[in-house]
Amino acid sequence: MTHSTPPHVAILDDEPEIRRMLADALEEAGFRTTCYGRATEFEAGLKRTAPDVCLVDLGLPDRDGLAVVHRLALESGAAIIIISGRAQVQDRVTGLELGADDYIIKPFDPAEVVARIRARLRKGRVETGASSQxxxxxxxxxxxxxxxxxxxxxxxxxxxxxxxxxxxxxxxxxxxxxxxxxxxxxxxxxxxxxxxxxxxxxxxxxxxxxxxxxxxxxxxxxxxxxxxxxxxxxxxx
The missing domain is CATH 1.10.10.10 (Winged helix-like DNA-binding domain superfamily/Winged helix DNA-binding domain)
Structure with missing residues (x-):
């Protein structure tokens, strides 16, 4: 018998301290996490497992983060949340147009990220039969x-x-x-x-x-x- 498993969040960010901060906050909140520092590692990881949510930084050393988001939106079933230091409105608009579900600007409170992920995982459940599983x-x-x-x-x-x-x-x-x-x-x-x-x-x-x-x-x-x-x-x- 398969037991219930907590939602899996993949974290793609080239800053180790941000990866650790996000992973600690999410695991404390009951999520499973996998962290990646480069887009190539992240995309290889997606071939082995299908996360429920992907947190993607736009400033990556080996790939344009927006290109990663666009590919994710076309090929993955995961919810996509951008985490970026790019605060310009156009960056947010472009990210959402390319398929991201949400956009969080650095610096951020990890609790906000946890809350946004929970909200995203709840979204889309219409009221009819919502209490039935x-x-x-x-x-x-x-x-x-x-x-x-x-x-x-x-x-x-x-x-x-x-x-x-x-x-x-x-x-x-x-x-x-x-x-x-x-x-x-x-x-x-x-x-x-x-x-x-x-x-x-x-x-x-x-x-x-x-x-x-x-x-x-x-x-x-x-x-x-x-x-x-x-x-x-x-x-x-």
């Missing part, structure tokens, strides 16, 4: 307290928090069209190509985990030019 549908169980999908044989497949936000949105509104605009409003993030691509990545990964035929999915249907519909009966427990 297990959804039953089409032979599957989705455990939102443990971030796992369980099939009819009992096999467990983990999903990230960001993938879970999308899945919960579908399961809370089955058999109803959900437009891109509704997804953006519910899940946050800057509207535009980066958001659309991030949603495409998350939905593609969910389809794979649900064993869907990518050319003819039976559960998550794309309505071209409109949005998506989740087909099926859903029971919350």
């Amino acid at each position: 297990v959804a039953h549908f089409a032979g599957w169980r989705a455990h939102f307290d443990r971030y796992v999908l369980v099939d009819e044989t009992g096999t467990e497949t983990p999903f990230s928090h960001a993938e879970g936000e999308v899945l919960r949105l579908f399961l809370d509104s089955p058999n109803r069209l959900i437009t891109r605009a509704q997804m953006q409003e519910a899940l946050g993030g800057a509207a535009g190509e980066s958001f659309d691509r991030a949603m495409d990545v998350r939905i593609s990964r969910l389809r794979t985990k649900l064993g869907e035929d990518p050319k003819n999915p039976r559960l998550i249907k794309t309505i071209y030019g409109a949005g998506y519909i989740f087909l099926g009966e859903v029971r919350w427990a």
